[in-house]
Amino acid sequence: MVRLTLDxxxxxxxxxxxxxxITTPPLKGGELTALIGPNAAxxxxxxxxxxxxxxxxxxxxxxxxxDEHARITYMPQDTGANAVLTVYESVLLAxxxxxxxxxxxxxxxxxxxxxxxxxxxxxxxxGLGTLSGGQRQLVAVAQALVREPNVLLMDEPTSALDLxxxxxxxxxxxxxxxxRGMAVLIALHDLNHAMRYCRNCIVVANGRMVACxxxxxxxxxxxxxxxxxxxxxxxxxxxxTRLVVVDGSALDTAAGx
Amino acid sequence: xxxxxxxxxxxxRYRAMTAWRxxxxxGLLAALALSVTVDLATGPARYALTDVFRxxxxxxxxxxxxxxxxxxxxxxxxxxxVTVGAALAVAGAQMQTILANPxxxxxxxxxxxAASFGAALAVVLGVAIVPALxxxxxxxxxxxxxxATALLIHVFSRLRxxxxxxxxxxxxxxxxxxxxxxxLLQYLASEQALGAIVFWTMGSLVKATWGKVAITALALALTxxxxxxxxxxxxxxxxxxxxxxxxxxxxxxLRLETMMLVALLAAIxxxxxxxxxxxxxxxxxxxxxxxxxxxxxxxxxAMLSGALILSVTSVVSKSLIPGAILxxxxxxxxxxxxxxxxxxxxxxxxAW
Numbered sequence: 001m002v003r004l005t006l007d008x009x010x011x012x013x014x015x016x017x018x019x020x021x022i023t024t025p026p027l028k029g030g031e032l033t034a035l036i037g038p039n040a041a042x043x044x045x046x047x048x049x050x051x052x053x054x055x056x057x058x059x060x061x062x063x064x065x066x067d068e069h070a071r072i073t074y075m076p077q078d079t080g081a082n083a084v085l086t087v088y089e090s091v092l093l094a095x096x097x098x099x100x101x102x103x104x105x106x107x108x109x110x111x112x113x114x115x116x117x118x119x120x121x122x123x124x125x126x127g128l129g130t131l132s133g134g135q136r137q138l139v140a141v142a143q144a145l146v147r148e149p150n151v152l153l154m155d156e157p158t159s160a161l162d163l164x165x166x167x168x169x170x171x172x173x174x175x176x177x178x179x180r181g182m183a184v185l186i187a188l189h190d191l192n193h194a195m196r197y198c199r200n201c202i203v204v205a206n207g208r209m210v211a212c213x214x215x216x217x218x219x220x221x222x223x224x225x226x227x228x229x230x231x232x233x234x235x236x237x238x239x240x241t242r243l244v245v246v247d248g249s250a251l252d253t254a255a256g257x
Numbered sequence: 258x259x260x261x262x263x264x265x266x267x268x269x270r271y272r273a274m275t276a277w278r279x280x281x282x283x284g285l286l287a288a289l290a291l292s293v294t295v296d297l298a299t300g301p302a303r304y305a306l307t308d309v310f311r312x313x314x315x316x317x318x319x320x321x322x323x324x325x326x327x328x329x330x331x332x333x334x335x336x337x338x339v340t341v342g343a344a345l346a347v348a349g350a351q352m353q354t355i356l357a358n359p360x361x362x363x364x365x366x367x368x369x370x371a372a373s374f375g376a377a378l379a380v381v382l383g384v385a386i387v388p389a390l391x392x393x394x395x396x397x398x399x400x401x402x403x404x405a406t407a408l409l410i411h412v413f414s415r416l417r418x419x420x421x422x423x424x425x426x427x428x429x430x431x432x433x434x435x436x437x438x439x440x441l442l443q444y445l446a447s448e449q450a451l452g453a454i455v456f457w458t459m460g461s462l463v464k465a466t467w468g469k470v471a472i473t474a475l476a477l478a479l480t481x482x483x484x485x486x487x488x489x490x491x492x493x494x495x496x497x498x499x500x501x502x503x504x505x506x507x508x509x510x511l512r513l514e515t516m517m518l519v520a521l522l523a524a525i526x527x528x529x530x531x532x533x534x535x536x537x538x539x540x541x542x543x544x545x546x547x548x549x550x551x552x553x554x555x556x557x558x559a560m561l562s563g564a565l566i567l568s569v570t571s572v573v574s575k576s577l578i579p580g581a582i583l584x585x586x587x588x589x590x591x592x593x594x595x596x597x598x599x600x601x602x603x604x605x606x607x608a609w
Contacts, residue, residue, distance in 0.1 A: 053502050076499035083495035084550045088271050090496065093551075096489045097504045101553050103275075108268040115267065124267050125274070128496075140500075147504070 002029035002064045002150040002183045004050070004072075009058035011042075011049040018045045019207040022058070027200065029150065029183040032174055034198035034215060036188055038228055042207040043187045047074050047153040050185070062183075064150045070183075073149035077156050078136050081128050087139050088124045091115070094143035114142050118172065133160035141169065145176070152177075154186040158193065166190075170197045191219055191244045203227060216242060225251065278554045281547050285561035289339065292568040296335040297327055299575045337465035338571040338585075339564040340473035341526040345533065346540025346563020347477070348522040350555065351484065353541055354491055355512045355519075356414055358421040362537035363523035366410055366424070367431025368403045369534065372527035373457050374435040374442075375402030380453045381446040396528035403524030404517070406431060411516045415509075457531035460586025462571060469529045476525045480518040481556070487511060488552035495550055535589040536563045539597050566593060 003026040010020035019042035027033050035043050048054045050062075051074035062070035085093070091111050092103065115121040120138050123131065131139065137160050144152055154173075158166040174197055177184045185202075188194045194201055194215055201215040205227045211218045224232040224244065231248020297309045304312075304323060312319045312327040349362035363369050375398035378384045385394035386401045409431075414424050443454050456464070484491065490511055493501040498508050523537070540563030541555075547562070548554040567589065574588040 051503065074503040076497075076503050079497050079499065081496045081500070083492075084545050085492070085495065086274075086549070088267065089549070089551055092271075093489060093493050093496070094504050097493060097506065099489065101485075101488065105268070108271060112267045121267055125270060143500070144503075 001181050002062065002070045003027065004070070004151050004183050004185070005061045006050070007059045007061070009046070009049060009056065009060060011045045011054050011056035013045075013054065017056075017207070018042055019049065019056075019204070022046060022202075022204070022209045024202060024209075024212050027183050027185065029181040030178050031200075032170075032177055032184045032186050032198045034188050034194035034201035035185055035204065036191060036194055036201055037204040037210070041204045043204060044077065044155055045207075046204065047155055047185070047187070050074075050151075050153055062151050070150035071148065072151040072153065073144050073147045074153045075140055075144035075155060075157065078133065078140055078160060080133075080136065083128055085128050086125045087120065087128065087131070087142075088115070090128055090139060091142045091146050095146040097147075111142075111146060114146055117176075118142055119168075134162060134165055137161055138165070138169070141173075149182060151183045151185070154184060156187050156189065159189065166193065173197075191224075195219060195242055195244070219244065275554075278548045278551075278558075282554065282557055282561065285547075285558065285565060289561055289565045289568060292565060292572065293335050293339060296338065296568055296572050296575075297331045299572050300326070300331060301580060302326060333465040333467050333470050334462045335568065335571065336470045337462050337473065337530065338567040340470055340477060341462075341530055341533065342536050342540070342563040342565070342567030343560040344473055344477055344522045344526050344563075345537040346544070346559045346566075347481070347484070347556065348519045349537030349563075350541035350544065350559040351491070351515050351519050352537075354494055354550075354552075355515045356410075356421065356424055357495070357497075358424055359542070360421075360425050360538070361428075362534075362541075363403075363519070363527070364532065364534035364537055365432070366406075366428035367435060368406050368520065368523045369527050369532040369537075370432045370435035370439070371402040371406040372399035372524050373454075373532055374439050375399040376457055376528060377439050377442045377446075377454050378402075380457075381442045381450045396525070399528030400521070400524040402435075403527065404520040407516050407520035407523075411513060458586075459584035460531040460533040460589075461582075461584050462530055463582055465530070473525055473529065476521055477560075480522055481560075483518060484515070484552070484556055487515075488556065491515065492550060492552045492555075531586060533567070533586045533589055535593045535597075536566055539593055540566060542597070 005026045006022050006024045009022045011018050037043055045054065049056050050060050051072050053074065062072055064070040088111065095107055095111065115124055118138050118141060120135065120142065123135055137157055141157060158169055161169060170193060173184055186198065198215050200213060201218055202212045203210040203218060203223065210227055211223065219234065221233055224230055229251040230246050231251065232244055232246040234242055235245050236242050294306055294309055298304045298306055308323060309327060312323050316324050316328060345363060352361040352363065352366065353359060376395050379394040379398045385391045386398050390397055410424065410427065413419060413427055443451060446454060490506040493504050493506050494511065502508050541559045543562040544555055544558035548558045570585055570589045570592055573592055574583045574585050577583055
């Protein structure tokens with residue numbers, strides 16, 4: 001089982017410190033952990049720092065037992081692409097980086113299986129430029145998973161998906177993580193998804209960690225007011241699921257400062 | 258092969274797609290071979306294709322006259338067209354890739370103009386940028402100026418807030434600056450030097466020699482394996498920097514390395530044959546339409562398209578007015594632009 005630990009992690013772009021002082025208890029493999037926080041909180045930067053794509057202080061430890069180095073894959077936010085490539089090629093591309101020109105049958109079989117599991121085999125030979133935002137996000141998930149990471153950092157993978165696809169992807173990731181023992185850190189804007197799918201969560205705001213721990217106990221009306229500046233309640237529905245209900249107003253940002 | 262499961266169908270379709278691309282590459286190669294042969298047969302003395310072929314495979318079995326014409330005069334020109342076309346198209350293809358810009362090419366971004374200016378410095382003022390190597394100052398000046406321009410574009414493209422549009426604007430600014438400087442040198446030039454400069458600005462293959470062909474081929478032989486080694490990474494760059502980086506591509510290093518190789522590929526042809534504008538822009542677009550952007554196919558397709566365009570143009574430049582060889586840089590635009598425009602409008606799929 002993989003374990004990811006952050007110890008006083010920060011990140012800089014040039015001389016500007018974007019995030020700092022992020023320390024977490026070990027995040028375990030086999031489950032989803034939510035990374036939540038308002039826009040521009042530093043979520044993407046933290047992901048890039050963990051993946052080693054930006055420099056900064058602190059240490060990121062990802063061990064894969066007994067103590068092999070874990071493979072960390074970052075799945076960036078979707079930006080669209082105008083490359084003349086098919087979906088199939090773009091997933092193959094993710095798998096083949098650093099590899100030879102020859103494409104083996106077992107490599108293709110892996111891609112076939114992944115596309116089928118994500119139910120996007122019908123768009124396998126569509127050009128990337130012709131896809132909808134939701135389709136692009138599913139392709140991005142395939143590109144990330146084909147690299148067979150031990151730690152996967154997903155940057156808002158559900159933001160362009162309809163409700164059905166959101167549930168489908170999160171359920172799929174939950175099962176996939178459990179089966180592979182993969183640690184998934186997932187940036188989400190929908191706090192109800194975070195409460196449902198992620199036992200633990202990390203809350204960041206303004207480049208700092210606000211809270212870290214069990215999602216159910218961390219997301220409270222106080223936190224919502226402090227971090228997101230909204231008046232909201234946490235309700236428990238008849239089946240015991242806890243939900244964030246935002247029936248108050250968005251607070252004036254300046255008022256709290 | 259039995260395609261039983263749906264998964265096998267997907268895989269099979271990918272295999273079929275790559276097989277088709279291979280066929281396309283072979284087709285381009287065959288067209289290029291034909292074009293080169295016709296190129297050899299065309300000129301003041303017209304030969305039958307069979308005679309040309311015989312002169313190529315068995316030089317001593319044919320007439321002295323045809324042997325000299327084919328081997329000493331026409332073959333260097335024909336192969337110069339092939340190597341220069343391939344080099345410019347690959348340079349354009351990789352510039353478009355690393356700058357994420359469909360308008361990028363050695364010509365549009367000022368590399369060719371810079372090289373012309375460097376060459377003119379040597380021809381008119383006798384200024385050698387590297388004084389130790391004065392005998393080679395013309396190609397060397399051209400090369401250094403192109404390299405410096407490539408570096409400038411590279412540095413500029415890395416600045417914050419720089420978009421693909423600003424890069425094109427910078428390119429236009431560079432083209433105008435170097436052209437103005439070149440015009441100034443032309444104004445100051447002696448009559449003899451002026452002829453040499455005009456040769457440059459129009460582009461011409463007639464001064465091709467075996468030595469120049471060898472150097473251009475060497476530039477290709479040095480750079481192509483390096484591009485090929487990074488084929489997957491260069492293709493990934495087309496998905497965006499973040500995505501490429503997430504695949505483990507060292508984006509900045511790859512981009513800088515590629516830009517340096519591109520400058521080499523763009524500068525050497527320009528220093529020998531002058532500015533031939535169209536190939537570096539259009540060769541890659543044709544390749545992209547034919548085989549997509551997987552560099553394993555895109556790279557050879559761009560080479561072959563560029564070589565084919567210039568080779569065909571070489572034939573046309575000799576055939577338009579019998580007995581005269583028109584400047585090839587002029588013909589590439591005249592012949593190529595209508596062809597390219599028709600291609601753009603006939604293609605349904607949005608390629609960029």
